[in-house]
Amino acid sequence: MKLGAAGRIEKPLLWLVITALSAAIFVADTVTDLEIAFAVLYVAVVLISVRTARPGAVMLVGAVCAVLTVVSYLLTRFGDPESGLANCGLSLLAIGATTYMALRIEAANIAARQAQAELAHMSRVMLVGELGTSIAHEVSQPLAAIAANGSAAIRWLGASPPNDGEARLALERIVEAAGRAGDVVGRVRNLAARTPSSQGPVDMAELVQETLALAQGEIRSSQIALRTELADDVPMVAGDRVQLQQVILNLVVNAIDAIKAGRADERDLLVSLSTDGEKITLSVRDSGVGLAPGSSDKVFDAFYSTKPGGMGVGLAISRSIVEAHGGAVYAAPNYPNGAVFGFTLPIREAKD
Ligand SMILES: Nc1ncnc2c1ncn2[C@@H]1O[C@H](COP(=O)(O)OP(=O)(O)OP(=O)(O)O)[C@@H](O)[C@H]1O
Ligand SMILES: [Mg+2]
The missing domain is CATH 3.30.565.10 (Histidine kinase-like ATPase, C-terminal domain)
Known part of the structure; x- marks a missing residue:
């Protein structure tokens, strides 16, 4: 049995990867010379954080990576401080730009999911409209027939002497029209189901x-x-x-x-x-x-x-x-x- 929330079974694992990778980059960036721009690799961490599907999480990861980059720069003992500063600046720029892009991607994803959900709702609203029109149109004919034949039956029965034969015919036509109205309702139900168009x-x-x-x-x-x-x-x-x-x-x-x-x-x-x-x-x-x-x-x-x-x-x-x-x-x-x-x-x- 697979347990998880909405397909995000791997969430704790995701955070473990993010933390482990950040820690590894931090250590590598701190122990190596200032000339080596290990911090650029934080870009990968930010990209992985997009999988959490939470803009807040992406922003947090971006900010933490930026702070770690600065801390590494301050802690590193070896190498040329000037190129170290340039590398640090470039890494921060890369992390900032990636975080911004990641947030844009996530915003687009959210919009796409909302649009899909709205579409599902829309198709239902349209279906109701369709049903209403079709019921009104198709049931109105048998209803008119029922009313007309009903009055006719009353007239035939009220005549003197009452015309039983004609009244009987009118009543038969009423039963037939009622049957047709019933069929319409049955067909409308099938329309709502829209019989499976695929059996895949x-x-x-x-x-x-x-x-x-x-x-x-x-x-x-x-x-x-x-x-x-x-x-x-x-x-x-x-x-x-x-x-x-x-x-x-x-x-x-x-x-x-x-x-x-x-x-x-x-x-x-x-x-x-x-x-x-x-x-x-x-x-x-x-x-x-x-x-x-x-x-x-x-x-x-x-x-x-x-x-x-x-x-x-x-x-x-x-x-x-x-x-x-x-x-x-x-x-x-x-x-x-x-x-x-x-x-x-x-x-x-x-x-x-
Ligand atoms: N999970 C639920 N808990 C309690 N009542 C429910 C639940 N699901 C449905 N109902 C009841 O059944 C009714 C009909 O649900 P249905 O989905 O057909 O229509 P709706 O949700 O009211 O409107 P819509 O047509 O927008 O879906 C609801 O109004 C509610 O009273
Ligand atoms: Mg509902």
């Missing part, structure tokens, strides 16, 4: 890590402690990578919302992935506000939302996607507080 093999563990990276900014700024438990024997599943990513993102975003609305002292999020050989199970467990009493069968309904700005479509779409993949969704209370949402997917042969 999807590495769910990788997809979880990637999706959590999208939500990373929000998780960090909400001070949520994220843990992942991804079993390493989970096989590939057949499905649409983009749709499955949307489901995971919906569950994670809901969990973040629930945690933000919950107790400030408990902010835990656990995303786990496991398999029993027949299906895979993905679950998102949070310590947030929890499910409203009696709502566990309503939460997946379209337009059910308890949030001020919520549309109530995230879970409805997620359910359609998962069911279109032959799986099932579930929601349950978490103990001692919060909720656990998740889904199962069958393990099948993947076709490209």
